[in-house]
Amino acid sequence: MPVRPIIKKDLLIVTFIGAAIGLFVQIVIQNLVESPSFYLRVGVFFACLVFAPFALWIASLIGKVFPVMYQFAKFGAVGTLNNAIDFGIVNLLIFLTGIASGWGYSLFKTVSFIAGTTNSFFWNKFWTFGAKEKPRSGEVAKFFSFAIVGGLINVGIASFVVNGIHAPEGIAPKVWANVGTLAGVAGSFLWNFLCYKFFVFTPTPIGENKKINSLQL
DSSP states (O other): OOOOOOOHHHHHHHHHHHHHHHHHHHHHHHHHSSSOOHHHHHHHHHHHHHHHHHHHHHHHHHTTTSTHHHHHHHHHHHHHHHHHHHHHHHHHHHHHHOOOSHHHHHHHHHHHHHHHHHHHHHHIIIIISOOOSOOOHHHHHHHHHHHHHHHHHHHHHHHIIIIIIOOOTTSOHHHHHHHHHHHHHHHHHHHHHHHIIIIISOOOOHHHHHHHHHHHO
16 A cells, blocks of 8 residues: 655645534533533643644554554544544533433434434545545445444444443533443444445445446446
8 A cells, every 4th residue: 555645635625624623522512511611622622732733743653663644644634523423413402402311312313313413424435545436335334334334333322321331420420421322432443444345335346437437427
């Protein structure tokens, strides 16, 4: 696999991702922190904004020895955005309803997972794995088939932590709900990367591309 140095376009994209993550984290802060300060909000936002391109730059250096690390770092950036969407929606729904456990939490987690997964498809296809062609029906079907399994892992682990273990004494339910969400994310992360890389976003064979183009003509 050839070494791919970091390029300006990737830096701009990952900086945008960092900014989006910083915005979704604001929702989490609002739900978990009592009267969060302006400095906390701004500090977290700029930390996300700066860390994202810095992490990709570090990955580009490591990629000179282990080329897959650059792609994995891009996947990690997209994954972090997906998780920020996941956490943001869960915390928004908890904040609006006051429900942080039970079937309500599992429903919130399902909604947030679907939103993050849909975001994941487009970012991973066109940026992480560098696909050029439009989404193919078979590709979309494979993606969501693997995503459903990843979702069962994600929501299942999160629901088990929140509803099966319950919050230890001294930990607020809404904080424990985020612990469960984090556990679900960790459980499905590696599964998603391996499935997307080797089974979903695989390059279209040249012969098949010609066939598709001829049909379009």
